[in-house]
Amino acid sequence: MSETTPKVPERPSLDGLDAAWSAVWERQGTYRFDAPGDRAAVFSIDTPPPTVSGSLHVGHVFSYTHTDIVARFQRMLGKHVFYPMGWDDNGLPTERRVQNYFGVRCDPSLPYDPDFAAPEPMARKGDRPILNLSRRNFVELCTTLTESDEKAFEALWRRLGLSVDWSMTYTTIGSTAQRVSQRAFLRLVRSGNAYQAEAPTLWDVGFRTAVAQAELEDREHAGAWHRIAFHAGDRPIHIETTRPELLPACVALIAHPDDERYQDLFGTTVTSPVFGVSVPVLPHPAAERERGAGIAMCCTFGDLTDVQWWRELHLPARTVIGRDGRILAEPPDGLDDQEGRKAYAELAGATVRTARERVVAMLRASGDLDGEPRTVVRPVKFYEKGDTPLEIVSSRQWFIRSVEHQDAMLRRGAELQWHPAYMKARYDDWVRGLNGDWLVSRQRFYGVPFPIWYPLDAAGDPDYDNPILAVEDTLPIDPSSDTPPGYSADQRDQPGGFTGDPDVMDTWATSSMTPEIVCGWDSDPERFAQTYPMDLRPQAHDIIRTWLFATVLRAELETHSLPWRHAALSGWILDPDRKKMSKSKDNVVTPMGLLEQFSSDAMRYWAASGRPGTDTAFDQGQMKVGRRLATKLLNASKFVLTIGAPADDADVTEPIDRAMLAALDDVVVQATSALHEFEYTTALERTERFFWSFCDDYLELVKQRAYGVTDEPPSPEASSARLALRTALSVLQRLLAPFQPYSTEEAWSWWHDDSVHTSEWPTPAGIVADSSALDVAGTVIGAIRKAKSDAKLSMRAEVATVRVYGTEADLAAVDATRTDLTAAGNVRTFEPHPTTEPLRIEVELA
């Protein structure tokens, strides 16, 4: 670091610092990554690319600050910090936002309109008819909107002071991400780790796409138990169901093998009411005797147990619900009864809800509804971004093998260093509970397409068993517009020609490749060697089962290693009432508004108060405190720097000065070790505590001595104080720099040419000193202050006598700091009284 003659403003202020210093950092490339040629000298961070579907909220400010604190610490340790930013613009959230924002829908059957111009945003939902767009026009619109969102995101991050290298920014829809994602996928296909299958899959009828196990969530949903009679000859067999509309999809009744009530029925058939379909009664151990009537209606498909029975008992499929969530026009095979077909015709085209009402009416009319439906609220599976309950439909989908890698995943989880450590349990739970391979295809538009085509046979049907894989050199490709090798463009969708895979990949299938994308896995071997495996994955704990798991899986499959050494999980932001921060509230309190109101340093201070993994309350009080700390640092710096320089040959000689520096050494050790463990909260707390006592006690005590009688030349005593003050200030500015980059940079700039953020992290100076000078002086000045406060006097009030009762050591400490105490307390005389008792002070005011 290069010290200069201090230039301190008349009245330091936080106002304007954010804009001024962000511009300087950008201009000077302060956070630019330069490859050192040595992996050990790099600290690489796998930043979470925030979803671009609206705006960032205070929760983002919270967790991204945590990462930045670590990045700044590592940079000051001398590491070359590899810290890119990404935007997750690919995927459903963007599509939904574009649909709602512009009032449009994608219709892939429409032709591309090259002259299409983006419509004005809708003022209110539904204020004009929905506009249908071709896939390509729709994708272009998605790109337009995300680009403007990303600009706003970057502006916020710069304002917050994230020390990312903005020259390395990536997007998950960008060509690099597409290429990496497609290349990795092709390799998985070749190695057999990706495959396609026609299978029952969880399906969101709102978005009309398959979804993965990881994207499910349970929600409390109101329904009703219906007790319905099947018929074994004249004998009614009652089942209970919450989904009577699936009655025409029933393929069997199932009871537990040991259930005495149904022994005589096993192997026989019964007839469904209304629809008159004959179905077998079968035993299966997954049937629970205690639940409902103890005998279940197995349908195509009501839930995952139905799928299990269908599979294990080799039952037929009777699909009645279409991909749009409506009852199919044609009745399923096996529904042959005339009356039954008539009944079905009344359901065709109806929504699930309407169909349910109609089936119940039919059952009531036929006398097969026993009693009235009993309402019940029970958990139902939803797609986490959807708003209708999931259905299960059979469809052709791509999967990535994960079940067979379970053990390897558990081993990787154990290798990874978790912060906090207990978060590993969530990962283990998830891996152990995997019940199927990862479904990665989505029947959507704005995403990375599968780099795959299928030959069409003479009848024009795709040959799914012999997919045509794209050539890796040509990636990224879009099979809906690019032509596969060996074919010409006019053979598209023609018998004997080819067709492109219509689907796109799940967002996680791309974002699980972020380490490979940013480190140059397939494009920059040199960078890859220097940055991968990465050092840190910071992320929120709610996406352990998705992002974290998927990234570990992909790294295992591609590079047979962990993608990073450490995972740091941050918590959520809660409302002051401890509920998860609500959207409505968040719109009122925007992050940019808060940054403007409190300053970036203040917001960062609040963020730093949330420990890793811990949910934290949104607390403007903490922001005020952070602002106070930043202001205090400016003022204390001004004071120390304007009080005058120590003599050239100055030394820290006074016991109290040495004691202060020794205590600071201790703080440096503690803060450093805490930051190494990602315990930034502890580091800040230790530093801050020292800083306030430095200002309120030490500084007040040595003030008068530091001023000195004359400035030229300063006395050895004055020099000792001045040198100690400057030494401590330098250390404190650096200790606080990761937390409060703006105020520390400002104050540092008053006496240095370089940036505090590229200066060296402080190390202990190795000062050995008896702490009693500082401790005893603190006790004495405390007693003096209390006496004055009790007497409701100014702190400047004169003290006649201070009587000190204490051991020889205590009295010696008082003697050593007598000059400082006399000046700071405005004391006339000290009277030492040797005792063996603990230190006691009597103050006699003048």
Next chain:
RNA sequence: GGGCGACUAGCUCAGUGGGAGAGCGCUACCUUGACACGGUAGAGGUCGCAGGUUCAAUCCCUGCGUCGCCCACCA
């Protein structure tokens, strides 16, 4: 049903096998040559409950309670 975490002052949270802490808020006071976006002092807690281990437990062990979350089940 299984698991993880939390429970300490009115609020937000540190903390340690031996003295119960910080900040905010509150009360009173102080404009002292960095700072009123400041300073000084004060009031305020049976450390969720019950057992156990220990010379000693807020801390370790067991059980329970409340809250939050994760996973599973959901005919």
